[in-house]
Structures are given as structure tokens and as C-alpha cells.
Amino acid sequence: MFLKKVAFASSIALWAGGAYACEITARVNIIGNEFPAIQTVGAGAEECAGAEVSKNLTADHKDIHVAGMQGNPAEYTSAIVANSTLTILMNDDLVRPLDDLVAKHGDALQKSQLITVDGKVMAVAFMANAQHLMYRKDILEEIGVEPPKTYEDMLAAAEMIREKGIMQNPIGGAYAAGWNLAQEFNNMFIGYGGTFFKEGTAEPMINSEAGVNTLNMMKALTEYMNPDYLTHDSNATNAEYRAGNIAMLNMWGSRAASQTTADGVTDAVKNGHAIAGPLTVGGGSTPASTLWWDGWTVAKNVSDEEAEATFVAMMNGIRPDMMQNEEIRQQAVWLIDGYQPTDAAIGVFDAAKAGTVPYPMVPYMGLMHGSIGNELSDFLQGKESAEQALADIEAAYTAAAKEKGFLK
DSSP states (O other): OHHHHHHTOSOOOSOSSSOOOOBOSSOEEEEEOOSHHHHHHHHHHHTOBSSOEEEEEOTTHHHHHHHHHHSSSOSOSEEEEEHHHHHHHHHTTOBOOOHHHHHHHOTTOOGGGEEEETTEEEEEEEEEEEEEEEEEHHHHHHHTOOOOSBHHHHHHHHHHHHHTTSOSSOEEEOOOTTHHHHHHHHHHHHHTTOOSBOTTSOOBOOSSHHHHHHHHHHHHHHTTSOTTGGGOOHHHHHHHHHTTOOSEEEEEGGGTTTTTTSTTOOHHHHHHEEEOOOOBOTTOSSOSSOEEEEEEOOBSSSOHHHHHHHHHHHHHTTOGGGGGOHHHHTTSEEOSTTOOOOGGGHHHHHHHHTTOOBOOOOTTHHHHHHHHHHHSHHHHTTSSOHHHHHHHHHHHHHHHHHHHTSOO
């Protein structure tokens, strides 16, 4: 519900206004992803005076943030998270409730920015996100078709592009084995009406007709992708698009603004780039995507002084005067006072308006996500059936869920 509200608001206030006075007295160390909006938040935190602020923004953040926050004291005082990664950190009791810090330093925070779990504020959100269609309008015009609205449309357009010799592999997707591949499964599975768990339980339900349909559609899409698609994360997929090798891709809205501004983008891509909402699949009306928020946490295993310094620094990273910078405004669907939607935000707003569902925030979804990412490669490479791949996922998930106490 939080994200759906974003789609219909021209701006959502985090602050009542005015610059945040940022003086800190203890260290701050931030772990997070590396896309432009997060880099901007990190840079804002670094502006604070009085103590050292450092950051590690990397595409590998999900592989190191747990280990980096398990120590006592924790290496990182804040992790920049999203729907999925917050639950992973909470499962291991690595982030602290923020209610006391919100009361002291967050009077102007809007209620919708406070990510609350079991009645406690566990994160502060600063942007919305979703995966949606990006495409080359010039190439689609060349073959005489409208932008696809379904994955079936995308396959038909890809075949025409290949037949005309325009591109051999016109579809892109972040199908790198692991987290990225699992997220593409999640999107498609939801589009087919799939349910991950039996209602009210942690018991898996993906070995289903929706699961089989999902894998078959993913396999069909890979036939029009770079043969090395299992190594292509968001960065590699975007590089292919910017080089003019891809005509259609499902990509994060947080990457939209930089698609044509990064170094090395061809003029053809700059002139032909276009954005639309997420696709549907299998005749369904629910978009094959998920809605996300990105926000920041404060580590549990740090001193109260470090926790307060971290909160103050991160608040400086989301101050309203940043919205006066056009380049920054283009980077995301910001949840900051003064933000006005830009052309790059169209895909995320369309995703919310179309009824895209939020990524599940149940505590065991991280285990399911990890199991999916680890078990799909063999199917996509033709080494096992869809049914066997789904059975392998459920078996891996069940073992992990039992170890964590979610299943008996």
C-alpha cells in the first residue's frame, strides 16, 4: 500500500523544509548498492562534519552486508536496503528499531516513509522502484509494431527483429545466476498468478502450473538473449543496451535516467530510447513485476552514539534541497519534499497505477529467493525439466526454512 500511494502523488514530503544541520560525533559506515540514487544518498551522508563517514557501495552488497553487521561492534553502521534485504537482516537480528531516533531527529518524516514491522520502525524509505519495459522505439517503428504490452508481444517483436537482420539477440534481462535470476522468476511467477506459500504458512507452493509456465516463458525469452545471459546482471544488461545490442529489456526504474547519459551510449540509443510500464503475461492483468522501496537502516551491534550519528548522517543524505539539482531529481522516484516526477519516472508510476504488487516481505521470502536463484540454471541450460527444477527449489527452500525454524 505504501508504494501504491506514491504513484498518485506529485510529491511526498520527508521533511517540512530547510537544510538539516549535520554535525556528528561518531563514525558512520554505510553498505549498499551502487546505482546513482544510492550514490547520491551516500554522498550526502559524507558531507557531515565532526567524524568520519565512509561507505561501501557495490553490486555485491547482498553478499557481504550480513557478515559486515554480525560483528560486535558491527563493521557497518547502516545498510541501505529494500523490501527483500530488510527481512534478511531482521532474521539475524542485525538492525535496531528506530523509534527513539525518529522521535529525536525525525519530526518531519512522513508516516508513509517509516517502514514498520511488528509495530516498530525498522527502516526509513527514500525512493520507490520497480522493473518495467525499456525499449528502442526507432527499431520497433522500423518493424512496424507498437511497444509490447505483454511478454508474448515481446517474443513476437524479437522474432521480427531477428528475421529482418536488425539484431540477433534483441531481448535483454538481468538473468545472472543468483539473486537477479530469482527476481526475474518472481516477477513472471506473480504475473502468472502464482502464490509462493500456502496461505498463512511458510510452506512452499511454487511447484505449480504457474511455476511451470514461468520457467517456460523465461526459457523462451532466453532464446533471444545474449548466449552469456546467465552472467548478465543489471550492469551488464544495461551495457548491452547502451551499446545498441538490445532493443527491449525489463529493467529497474532506478536505472532509467542513466540509460542514455552514461559514457559510451551510442547516438542511436540516445535518440531511440523509450520507457513504458511493466508487461503482463499469459493473458493475466497483474503486471509481471514487483513494487519496491529503498531505504536505510541502523545496525544493532553499534554504540548508541554511533547509531545516532548514523541516523543524522543518513537524514542529511535525503535532505530536500537536493531536489533542486536536476541531475539528482532524474535519478529516482524520490520520496523527498520538493520532488517532481520526471520522464524517467514514468515506468515506476505506471507500474504502481497498473496494480503491480509489492515484493513479499514475509521473513522467509529471502530463503525462497535464494533457493530459486541457486536452482534455475540447470533448467535454462536444458539439463532438467521445469518440474524437476521447481521440486529442487522447494527442497532447497524447505531445508533452509527448517534450519531457520520457519518449518518443522
